[in-house]
Amino acid sequence: MAASLGRVCGSGLLKASNGALFNQVSTFSTARDWAKGRKTLLACLGVATGGAGALVYALESSVKAEGVELHAPNYAWDFYGHLSSFDHASLRRGWEVYKNVCSSCHSLKYVAFRELIGVTHTEAEVKEMAAEYEIKDGPNDQGEYYMRPGKPSDYVPSPYPNEEAARAANNGAYPPDLTYIVNARHNGENYIFSLLTGYCDPPAGVVLMDGQYYNPYFPGGAIGMAQVIYDEVLDFEDGTPATASQVAKDVVSFLTWASNPEFDTRKRWFIKAVGIFTLLLTVTYYMKRHRWSTIKSRKIVFAPKK
Amino acid sequence: MLACELNPWQISLGSLVVCSAPEIYIKMAGIASTVYNVICRRSSTFALAIIAGTFVFERTFDTISNQIFDSYNKGKQWKDIKHKYEKE
Numbered sequence: 285m286a287a288s289l290g291r292v293c294g295s296g297l298l299k300a301s302n303g304a305l306f307n308q309v310s311t312f313s314t315a316r317d318w319a320k321g322r323k324t325l326l327a328c329l330g331v332a333t334g335g336a337g338a339l340v341y342a343l344e345s346s347v348k349a350e351g352v353e354l355h356a357p358n359y360a361w362d363f364y365g366h367l368s369s370f371d372h373a374s375l376r377r378g379w380e381v382y383k384n385v386c387s388s389c390h391s392l393k394y395v396a397f398r399e400l401i402g403v404t405h406t407e408a409e410v411k412e413m414a415a416e417y418e419i420k421d422g423p424n425d426q427g428e429y430y431m432r433p434g435k436p437s438d439y440v441p442s443p444y445p446n447e448e449a450a451r452a453a454n455n456g457a458y459p460p461d462l463t464y465i466v467n468a469r470h471n472g473e474n475y476i477f478s479l480l481t482g483y484c485d486p487p488a489g490v491v492l493m494d495g496q497y498y499n500p501y502f503p504g505g506a507i508g509m510a511q512v513i514y515d516e517v518l519d520f521e522d523g524t525p526a527t528a529s530q531v532a533k534d535v536v537s538f539l540t541w542a543s544n545p546e547f548d549t550r551k552r553w554f555i556k557a558v559g560i561f562t563l564l565l566t567v568t569y570y571m572k573r574h575r576w577s578t579i580k581s582r583k584i585v586f587a588p589k590k
Numbered sequence: 591m592l593a594c595e596l597n598p599w600q601i602s603l604g605s606l607v608v609c610s611a612p613e614i615y616i617k618m619a620g621i622a623s624t625v626y627n628v629i630c631r632r633s634s635t636f637a638l639a640i641i642a643g644t645f646v647f648e649r650t651f652d653t654i655s656n657q658i659f660d661s662y663n664k665g666k667q668w669k670d671i672k673h674k675y676e677k678e
Contacts, residue, residue, distance in 0.1 A: 369663040555655040587607045
């Protein structure tokens with residue numbers, strides 16, 4: 285009998301009834317004994333408050349066109365994507381751009397020459413490159429500082445000895461260190477690419493001081509850095525045509541590497557993490573099913589006493 | 591009608607009877623039983639198997655993931671272009 289009852293009702297009898305729950309909850313309400321007028325009044329008040337809030341929000345956001353700087357679009361960088369590494373040929377060109385263009389004003393003082401080995405240059409090239417710089421060292425056994433050719437373990441020398449000297453040479457504007465600049469700006473790589481390629485004439489009414497230039501991507505519009513990237517601003521050693529956008533793309537890729545030198549390793553580990561966690565998840569799921577199988581396959585029936 | 595004499599796998603809770611499915615034992619055969627007998631019966635071999643298994647797994651897993659990464663980024667990595675800059 286119990287078996288046939290079970291067959292007719294299915295497991296419906298064992299399920300919690302949400303309808304009953306709802307009725308129970310509604311008896312918790314303190315508004316149940318209120319007069320109808322009071323309820324109506326409160327409902328109207330609620331709707332009015334909500335409406336006023338929505339109106340204020342709508343008015344507020346309709347005038348959100350504040351500010352004159354442009355927001356950089358997102359470009360299809362070749363290092364975007366969960367598995368994509370840097371394009372190291374591009375990084376190598378980017379170093380060329382930094383060295384030939386940016387390094388006359390910007391330091392890159394947290395990058396050591398040795399870090400370029402195996403990323404953009406061979407060891408022999410880096411040794412040669414570092415030796416072209418004169419590095420201040422010392423004190424020697426006479427207590428004097430002296431200049432010596434650079435070594436791979438040296439950090440990239442800065443163009444100015446200190447911030448004051450940098451400001452004095454740039455109309456009071458300080459060219460920031462470029463090592464971590466990509467991480468230090470919102471939407472780093474897209475912003476810097478747009479900044480470098482976005483110079484234009486100031487719109488009517490914008491007055492620039494001496495030594496200022498107009499760039500719609502720079503907050504405020506007036507930037508102390510002149511346009512430095514033009515078509516053919518340098519010749520790439522690998523023969524890539526040096527259009528302005530190519531130059532900007534390469535230097536920004538390089539600066540992205542400088543800010544995130546662990547980038548490629550991170551991508552590699554992403555694959556491993558996904559693989560391991562997929563395995564672990566499968567095992568965990570199997571174990572869960574296995575442990576629960578006895579509980580799930582047992583059956584509770586009603587057997588009335590004779 | 592359910593009989594009131596309980597089978598061994600049934601537990602009586604007053605008028606409720608809980609029936610657990612009888613446990614099922616999978617009979618090991620062939621490789622599984624060999625592996626069990628040779629490896630799992632002694633802690634020394636078991637520990638050794640774990641160490642060796644870890645080594646083999648790690649090597650294969652790393653090789654496979656690195657191959658995925660390298661083939662996905664073919665031509666972009668330093669090792670793909672360094673031959674152009676290395677002097678003999």
